[in-house]
Amino acid sequence: MARVSFLGLGVMGFPMAGHLAAKGHEVTVWNRTASKGTAWAEKHGGRAAPTAREAALGAEFVMACVGNDDDLRAVCTGSDGAFAGMEAGAIFVDHTTVSAAVTRELAGIAQSAGLGFVDAPVSGGQAGAENGQLSVMCGGGAEDYAHAEPVIAGYAKICKLMGPSGAGQLTKMCNQIAIAGLVQGLSESLHFAEKAGLSISEVVEVISQGAAGSWQMQNRYKTIEENRFDFGFAVDWMRKDLGICLSTADENGASLPVTALVDQFYKEVQHMGGGRWDTSSLIARLRR
Template sequence: MSSKVTFIGLGVMGYPMAGHLANAGHDVTVFNRTSAKAGEWTREYKGKACSSIAEAVAEADFVMTCVGADPDLRQVYLGPGGIIANAPDHAILVDHTTVSAGVTAEIAQAASERGQSFIDAPVSGGQQGAENGKLTVMCGADPAAFEKARPLMELYGKAVTRMGEPGKGQLTKMVNQIAIAGLVQGLSECLYFAEKSGLDQRQVIDVISQGAAQSWQMENRADTMIAGKYDHGFAVNWMRKDLDICLTEARERGITLPVTALVDQFYADVQSMGGERWDTSSLLARLRKLGGLQ
């Protein structure tokens, strides 16, 4: 059945995600802070754009958001012009932004007070996953709200899983980013070691990817890392934002994450090299610079 869906935030992730909803026949309304992007979307997909959040969500059954960070999320959800004040009291609100557990709890409480349901549903899979409809979606939600929203999320998610009550989606995404940080640094070091040792890096990857060293990062990023191409995927600036969320949450829980903290500083080095918008696999560029290879 067709639903009235509003999608707020048409960045590299939100733009194709909203497109999947429109292609499936849903009645999609979009809002973006930069109106030109919303206009571009409506020329590519069937749907309409609104000039304010209040107008965009007024009749929505579902509101999906994918914005930047905690302050952006508060701006679009809270206040007299925000989603919660203007969406119907039956609306289900689904946030795909990676944010702190604290802001998630704040918004979930505000939505509940209006009789709305809130789902924190951060995603993994990057721009390619969003475009291909192959994202992993980690959800914190009331079971009934999750079941209602799941068919929509499955239009752009290959794996859509409820991890528990609101907030558990963001905690799961933190686990995801902690794992990725260590994996990318490990892959960078193995490629750098192979390079400095005079080995054929691609042949090395061919061999070790058949065994226990295999990973998604190795399969999807090794070739571009070897070529020094970092103009795709998830940007270093965003990874640092995510790792700050992880490390802050860990400190509040009395958890020590030494490898994650170290890799976060390595990403700071990449930023100082001018790599703020490089893909996260650019940790190899840092090692090459330290070794005088570039």
């Protein structure tokens, strides 16, 4: 069992930190909104700290799951940042989806301070976090990864080292690119079924057993049918992620025409007031 700090207690971080406590790790948490830290400690035991630096004091592993590049820099650096409280040899594990550039930047700062750094973005959404069934794609040094993997296993169904620093984030980009196209295809399929007078449930029962089947189909068709988009990963966050994908594609020369198009469709959903709807809400723009 390890001394672990967890920074960021949103819909993902709150249950992820809870799994670590349930596994017997000694967990200290921090959240920008202090009341969430207090609520977590009341539910799971452990301790809530007032700053990221204080949460990291004495921790062997510091895990983070925050919002974006700027949020990650803020919790890592500065006098109240986690790096200031970590001891040499401790390992920072970042579960935030951010750019590979900020990952490499912070990994370099960590290395200069004698700290380990593993970028470890996750896939599986809120349900995956709550059930401890996340897919975790990692970048960093092999030794740091080997030390961190048994802790990450507390909420992972698969965890794999993909390469050096930034490789985990690049793999997460592949994940988001694939999801964007899948959700748009599913939305068009179910929209077509509605227009054709077919039962969505019956259509999915049949086509999900063949080549059209997907996680998105199995887990989202019912809420799509009911026009409910209050479960899962928010459109605002998806657009943030797709922006990272498209920016990185500009740098490496990858062609992402479908991703760019779906990003604009999500922009339309935002303009409809759906920024906090989940990503399956793409069908809403077709139903207008």
